[in-house]
Amino acid sequence: MNQTRAGAAPRVAVVGAGWSGLAAAVEATQRGAQVTVFEMGQRAGGRATSSLHQKSLWLDNGQHILIGAYRDTLRLMAQVGVNERDGLVRLPLCLAYPSGDGLKLTRGPALPAFLWAVLNWQGMPWPARWSLLRMATGWQLRGFRCAPSLTVAQLCQSAHPRIWQDLIEPLCVAALNTPADQASAQVLLTVLKDALFGPAGSADLLLPKLPLAQLLPEPALRWLQDKGAVLHTGRRVQQLTANLGHNAGWLVDGEPFDRVVLACSAAEAARLTADIHPAWSGGAAAMRYQPIITVWLRGPTNGWPQAMMALRAGDDAPAQFGFDLAQLGGEAGLYALVVSGAASWVDQGAQAAAEAVQRQMAAAFVNDAAWSTERTEVLAVRTEKRATFACTPGLDRPDMLISAGLVAAGDYLAGPYPATLEGAVRSGMAAARSL
Structure with a gap:
């Protein structure tokens, strides 16, 4: 990140302290920027944080799952001082039901583990197992690509009913949070390629054993403060305008910055950019x-x-x-x-x-x-x-670049992945690097 004033580090504002905003702030700080973070809530973490429910009982705002393929998230956690063993329980992928049956992978390279699990899937009829292996082989031969217009239901119309019920439908809704008859087949294939057919450990489940706030948001805030970043919580940015003064850049509620990362929600980003880039703002506001x-x-x-x-x-x-x-x-x-x-x-x-x-x-x-x-x-x-966001086929997601020195970060932006913690972290890091 280049200095924009002689002898001075560039001033970067990050609007939003969810996982994408924290990733952007850490990356920008590491690259030598002077970072200020604005967060409208009282706590960092966005849609993946924790709050006190009763006495000492902390509950997350939803039970989040990480997987071994979330390599950028794991690196960011390590960077801000969170040890994986302290924060997460790593288990081989197991989709077992109360009856005891289900797909159960072993440790080791993902592809052999997947094949072994399918062939040893107790209680699953052999015709169903063969239909899954045929489908998976076809996906691999086609490079995990399909027509952008296909839904998961259309992609898997040849699946045995038991494979559909016990594997594909629950995997789809877990990964994309969108019903299979509405969900993007291409996005699901991308997830499966990275997880079930990726390097060893990619398909592992990483289940948080710390409250989400302690898994990344709070350690990241401490790391940023130690590095001299300025943090504002409980402050909603009201206005973003171009700075027409000598140094150019942007004004965040009148405060000058050289660069800005909008890591807030799509709705907030749309509000702040309505007069700056109406087309981009309209696309962000149209997200479902x-x-x-x-x-x-x-x-x-x-x-x-x-x-x-x-x-x-x-x-x-x-x-x-x-x-x-x-x-x-x-x-x-x-x-x-x-x-x-x-x-x-x-x-x-x-x-x-x-x-x-x-x-x-x-x-x-x-x-x-x-x-x-x-x-x-x-x-x-x-x-x-x-x-x-509703991960539907052919979804037109907003781009990262909004204007010179102004970029967005968030799991809703254009990219190959659904809305996940890894997608948010990767987007935040990419936004900071682009500046």
Whole structure:
């Protein structure tokens, strides 16, 4: 990052302290910039942070999952002082159901582990296993490329019904947070290529055992402060204008900066750029979103065989995945159930979703009376209405560059990935480098 005034480091404003904004701020600081961060909330982290629920119980605003392919996120965490072993539980990918069946990968190179898991998938009919291997071979031969207009449902129309139900549909909604009949096939193929067919460890599940705020936001803020960055929380930027003075650049609420990274939400970025670049602003404002509901239940203290459990979702069964938080450093008997692509349940209300999850768990563990609806308790329900953008085929996502010295960062920007923590981090780093 070049100095813009003789003997002075460039002044860079980062608007937003979510994961993309923090990644941009750390990268810009490391490259010698004088960084100021503006965050409208009282806490950093954006859509991936934590808040105190009861006494000493911290709950994240949704149960996030990382995978081994999130290499830039892991590097950023290490850079700001977070050791992977302290913050995450690394497990081979396991999509096991309460019945015990499911796809279970072993450690080691991803492709052999995937083949072994499919061939040894107990309870899955052989015709279903062969249909999955045929599809996966076809994806690989085509370089994990398909027509941009295809949905996941269209891409996988030849899949055996059991493979669709037990693997493809839950993987799609977990990775893209968009129903399979609406979700982009190309984006899912990109995710599968990087995870299931990437280097050893790429498909590993990395489950947070620290509150999300402690996993990156708080360590990153401490790192930035130690490096001399200026941090403003609880401050919403009201105006962004071109600086027509001697040094040019931009004015953030009247304060001059040489460069600006808009790492706020798409809606906020659209508001701030409406007069600067109306076309870009209009594209950001037009983004559509999918919600996620997370339900925390108190239930049996004997726990599950694994920290993460796949669940069979349906019209009356909202959750696709559950987490035994006792295995992730939390209380015994505390479980988080995740409803992705949750638009229909948002319409019905949080209470209806929570009660449906209770019934779903009672049915899933029908032989365990401790999971009856009378013996489980809803501890909390959180709805993130704009959890991710709707990852649909051919989606026209805004570009990073807005104007000279003004760039955007965020998981909603143009790129090959869905809305993920890794997408946010990569976008923030790329924005800082571009300056």
